[in-house]
Amino acid sequence: MGVERFRGESAPNAEMKCLCVLVMDVSGSMEPCIEELNDALRNFFKDIEYARGLPESTKDQLEICIYAFDEEVMLKRNPCLLKPGEVPAKLNQRGSTTESVAALRAAIQMVEDRKEFYKDTGQPYYRPWIVFMTDGEPYPYRENEIAEIEEQIRLDEKAKKYRIMGLGVGENISEKTLRRLTNNNARKLKGTNFGAFFDWLSNSMGIIVSSKPGQKVDISAGSDEWMSKFDDFEV
DSSP, X not given: OGGGXXXXXXXXXXXXXXXXXXXXXXXXXXXXXXXXXXXHHHHHHHHHHTTTTSOTTHXXXXXXXXXXXXXXXXXXXXXXXXXXXXXXXXOOOOOSOBOHHHHHHHHHHHHHHHHHHHHHXXXXXXXXXXXXXXXXXXXXXXXXXHHHHHHHHHHHHHTXXXXXXXXXXXXXXXXXXXXXXXXXXXXEOSTTOXXXXXXXXXXXXXXXXXXXXXXXXXXXXXXXXXXXXXXXXXX
């Protein structure tokens, strides 16, 4: 697809862009916490729009893309800056299967396409982020597909094509599988504390857009509110 996906779109400004792709499980087992997730997403958008605790430039640099997945992969928001007063599309729990691998493939392709767009329009950019959120294993479980995406992500991260992070929700999450799908970069959410997670994410994005490319930054502040262990990221 490449830049064809974004035909007709022009660069909104010359600021260095930071892309964050959210990949969120909405299969049947997510039903008990889907409204909390929606509330946290709405507040995440407000934090960015109103620069609540963030550098003012964040809203001119941070592009958000959203995928939801169950038995299919649904693009809920194309990557772009937030629009004034924008509210994220509501996530609805539905379906019984969990096509995690297909969702990750879609997110990776989106990252590559958006980077081509940045290059084509002369926009500098930070290494994109993919945040993969799920409460269980891929279902149906296909070992060959998992092994294939595991190797692709390992090589992509080694080449610094993007930074991926896995967030496990609930007590049925398979830490082993989540680590395989995120190059060992997996964390577990405390309860359903999505609000604290997205507070941390918006603050982290604000720190990143204030940094120099390749600079190692500390984004650990606030992480203890939503997880029990944290390793520094290099961005």
